[in-house]
Structure formats: structure tokens, C-alpha cells
Amino acid sequence: MIRALTAFVEELRAVGVPVSMVEAIDAAQAIEHLDLASRDALKSGLSATLVKQARHLAAFEAAFDVFFGTATPPGEQAAAEFAQQAAAAGGAGGGEGAEELFEAIAAALNAGDEEALRELIRRAVTELSGLQPGRPVGGRYYFYRVMQRLGADRLRLRLLEAVDEDDPLARRIAEEDIAALIEMLETEVRREVVRRLVADRGPEAVARTLRTPLLEDIDLMHATREELANIETAVGPLARKLATRMAQRRRHGRKGRLDVRRTIRRSLQHGGVLLDPSFKPPRKSKPELVLLCDVSGSMATFARFTLQLTFSLAAQFSNVKVFAFVDALDDVTRFFGPGRELGTSLQQLSSEAKIVWQDGHSDYGHALDDFVRDHLSKVTPRSSVLVTGDARSNYREPRVEALAEIAQKARALYWLNPEASRYWNTGDSVMARYAPYCDAVREVRTIRQLERFVEDLILPASPAQRAVALAHG
């Protein structure tokens, strides 16, 4: 058991879930108190001790299925399974077998007969996966193969046909029931495939082929819609942290000026001894944040992310100003702010904002010029400016002096570039020309990198210091 546990912890670390030594020991101690016959008990115990962040739970579950999934059947049975598999793989697969299984599974799903369903899934994987012992192919491949041969999409339609509801609400509920059923089927098939693979190749090898990046490691430029939706929930806490970092924070623990009136008032309780001095609470400074977001086509996915970030920031702080640009720039602050919903904000942004001037290809120079001409007064020595974009200006004049002017007026200017830094300054990227005017230029392709940027963020203490730093940097 301990061996399995250490291998499992290794796997979690390899995926990127931080598991400390102490936590691994806790897990080992927890195991002593668990009913090991129950898979769920083991799962609860390990998740409570090893995973301390909700967004890592999905990775934990995937790895758990590989390492502690359904018990491997004894040798003979496994051998028999493989023999069957080999036979099935030799034949055509699909054909009548698949059709019969399809009907049977549809019936079992309809009836909610879990026992029958499990048996059918075992058969489906045997007959349809084409899994052969010893062949190194990723686990995901077999899963898709089974689902495709079985006709999972058709299955959904079949179940929908059976729904006989006119009432829209009842219909919607029925559709969601079916979606849940199909999801359950997918999970079970995936588990079964994993179980077979583990029996053949051992958990370590299988886990390697099944790894998916953690939420914080997903490339934001190429995230899928589903991944983005998950990322959106992770952005909230991060935005809050960023905002507090951006605020001019006083050193922790420092109190404000002595409050003479209250101190004397309090001293009356102690017979006039000034025992308990009272201080005025330090004024909370509000962060002023100015965001310039490239929302052109090449940035579409990333732009959605930055706007989500903006959205979370704007929901908490009134002093956030948002400007979007493609080859022209417009103030879009009005679309964000408390009580707004991201979807409508994005819609309004694309339909109402004047962000396209000529052809809808990024033109950083023109956008920056627009900003200096119309909005420079909104930048004050207290505002931090955040530019997000790939600095690919389609070979147009970058107008670095416009950025220099903004940088000079601001307290700090940061550039977040969603492109891998090795591609900067290739082709039409002019990152290097803008860089001298930025307090920092960071590659931010993942949430993890954004987190690190937020962690490291130290605002320049004073404008004078900053001028010196920029001159030398």
C-alpha cells in the first residue's frame, strides 16, 4: 500500500499538484484509519490529505482512477479478457455487435439498471476498443474509439426521442437528465478502459499517457471553450489579489496618526492616565488601474481571458478604466463594472465599441496615439497601466513615443504578453521596442504565470525612483 501511495504522490507531483512531505505522511496515517475495502473511503481520505485546492481535484480523480481504480481481476480472468479482446480486435469490430450493444445500453440507461449497464460496458470495451496487450497507445484513444463505435451521439438522440413532454420546463429537465446519464456512461467507459490498460501496463505508464495540464498550466491562447469556463472561476481570487497589490499598500501594521480626541476620551476610564492611545486608521488608498487590451482576432481567446480578469477587477474596484483596441482604441469602461454579466459585456464590446479603424488588424501605434490624444488625462501619478497584447503590429509604425508618454505620467506600466517569449521580436512583433518604457514585460501564457506576476509585483515607491530605474533598465 505504501508503495502504491508513493507512486501516486509522485504522479500528482508530476502533473503539477503540490504535495508536501507532511501531506504524504498524513495520507499514510489516514490510510490506517480507512476501510480499505471501500474505494470511495480511500478516495475521500487521500483527497482530504493530499489535495488542498478545489481546482486540483479533477487531476486527482484522474490519477486516482489509474492507481486505485476498480480492483484488477485475478490473473486468469485478466488473461481471458485479453484473449477475448484479441479475438475482437482481429475481427471487424463494429458491425452487428455494436448495434446490439447500442440497443442494450440504451435500454439499460432508460431503465436505470446499473448492474446490467456495468456488464454491458465491460462487453463494449472488450469488443469495441480494439485494445491489444502490449501496444503503446494513449488511453484516451481507446476511450474515443469505444464511444465512437458505440455511437454515443446517436445514443443521446435516441434517449431524447423517448421524451414526450410539451411543457418547455419539463423538456429541459428531461434533457438535462439525459445529459447526466451520458456523462455517467462516459465516466464508466473511461474507467473500464483505464482498468484494462493498468492491468496490462502498470499504473505509472498509463498515468503518463493520461496526463492533462492543470488549470493553471493551460495555454490561454489555445484554451478550449470548456477550459476557459473553468479558468473563469479561478480568475476571481486572482483578480482580487492583483487589485490589492496594485493598491499603494502601506507597510503592514503601521498605524495612522494619533487620534488626540479619542485618546483623551478613553483616558477618562483610567482616571485621566493616557493608557490606551488611539490612532486614526490609515486611509485606504484605492488602486487606480488602467487597462489597455488588444482584442483583435489573433488575440481572441486571450482577450476573452483578459476581459474576464478585467471584469473581476471592475466588479470590486470603481477605479478601473478599461480600453480596448484593435487598430483604434475606445473607452469601454461603461460595459464593465458591478452588476454586469460577462456575456453581455463582451457582446456590447464587439457591437458598440469603436475599436476598428481601417481593416481590423492590430495597429498598436495608432491605438496608442488614440489613447494619448483622447484619454491621457485619465492617467495620473497614482495609476498603474496594464497593457495586454502580443505586440504584433502588422509592420505598422509602433509609435513608441506614445507609450513613453503614457509611462511617464503613470506610476507604473506593465506589459503582459500571451506569446511565448521565444517568439517575441520575430516577424511583426515589436516587443523589444516597447520594452524600455515598461516597468516589466512578462510572458503570461498561463494562470500560473499570471499568479507569479502578481506575487512579484512591487510597485515603484516614488516617481523619482522609477525614473532612475527606467533610465538604467
Added chain:
Amino acid sequence: MSGQWTSPAEIADSFKELGYLADTHITQIVYLADRLEKPILTEGPAGVGKTELAVTLAKATGRRLIRLQCYEGLDEAKALYEWNYHKQLLRLQADEGKAWDDLEGDIFGESFLLTRPLLDAITSQEPVVLLIDEVDRIEIETEALLLEVLDSFQVTIPELGTITASSRPLVVLTSNNTRELSEALKRRCLFLHISYPSVEREREILLARVPELSDSMADRIAKVVRSIRDLKLRKAPSVSESIDWARTLMALGAEDVAAGITDDTLGVLLKYQDDIERVAKELKLAELEAPS
């Protein structure tokens, strides 16, 4: 002293009697927390029963519940202990003329200490349940204050020395995940993520809390609530809100959920006007739009 229970199933039973339907995941972790003497850190959306878990835990074990509500700016004096200046001063005045050494030993004694929740939990003679609610609201620097209490159940007061708990409290921390907690804190806890219950469990909860509900009605309500949660509203309905909603529907004598979904009752479930409008639109409730 550990080992209040002999199995997770026992916990489920005793919780159920108190009207808290815990799934096996929750009971398993509560059981482990009891066995390993570790705090539980619960996280999840608002209103899924995180705080309720601690309250139920206290009731089930017959322990006193001590609650520390966290907020921004919470400090040592509010969480741990404070010296009672006024009493100390009175003492000094009353004893004028006495030797300094006597006095000093005197005024820094336990009778001049104002205990706050954390110290209270440590010094308590009978075993307690300590609930540290919404721990994500305190600043990250203040978190450090909790660490000594959480891992060795002791408090160090410079003038008095270290006070160790005579009986180990069961500790539950709750977080709404508005910010990330420090590694140090998380490492010391068992992590329990509570999300919205499955349809089946929500139905059971509804039936347990609103006994006059029929089976089919509870099922319907649970499913409509699932639909609504999928919409990604500004504030998704919590379990307690769906219970309230079920009660409202019952009170109005609604026979079907569809008939019960009106602007008036949705206000029980949802807390923003634009959410209400969105739900009405998305669930295609034609009859809502007709009258206006």
C-alpha cells in the same frame, strides 16, 4: 481521547438525526479528522452547509461550539486574548504602596486576561468544537496567528507561558475561496470541498427539511434548481435557498413547480433582479411574460 466514533456510518446516522444529510465523502473526512486530530478546512460556494457542518458536529458530539467569525482587520486582541487594562489599573490603584514584584506577578495573572475565542477553545475544561468561519477574510499575515493553535492546540502568552489544550478541540475552518489561503495553513488541515449536492441528495435534503413535500415535488424542485445552477448566474441558489423555496411553494399550495415559478417566489431563490429575469427567460416560462 480521540475516537468519538467507530465508523463513518455512525457519523452519518447521528448527523441524520440532527437533520444534516452528509454524503459519505463528508462523513469519511469528519471521521478522519476525529481520528487524526486534525482541523477540517471546508471550502465551497456559499450556502452548501459549511458552517452548518460545524454546528451539527457540536450537537452530535454534545460539545460546546465556539465560533470565531473572521473579518478583515481581525487581530490578536480579538481572536486570541487581551489584557484587561481597566482591571489592571484598578488593581494598581487599590494596592498603592505594595512592593512592585508582588504587583507585577499579580496583574499579569489569568484573572486579568480577557479570553477570546481561540484561547477560550484551548483553555476550556470540557471538550469543544471550534469553528473558524470565513477564514479567507482575514489578511494573509493574520493567518499565522492560527497556525500554533491548529497544529499543536496551544497558545503562547509572553507573560504567562504556553497554554496547552487539556482536551483537543475539533476544529472546522470555512472558506469561500475569495483568496487563496497560505500553504502553511492548508498543510495543517484536512481539505473538504463541498459543492452543490447531486439531484438525489438535494431531494433527500428537501424531504428531510420540508416533510410535507411529496416525493415527486421534491424531485422536481431539485431538478429545476440544478437547471438554474447551470445557468452561471451572479449568485447561484444555495441549498438553504432551495429549502426556503420549497417551503414557499408549499405555503402557497402550488401543485406543480412550473406553476410555482413566478416573479414573486423566484425572489426566495435568487437575490438579484437580473438573475430572476434571466431564469424566467432561459427556462422559457411563457406565462410569465404574458400578463405584463
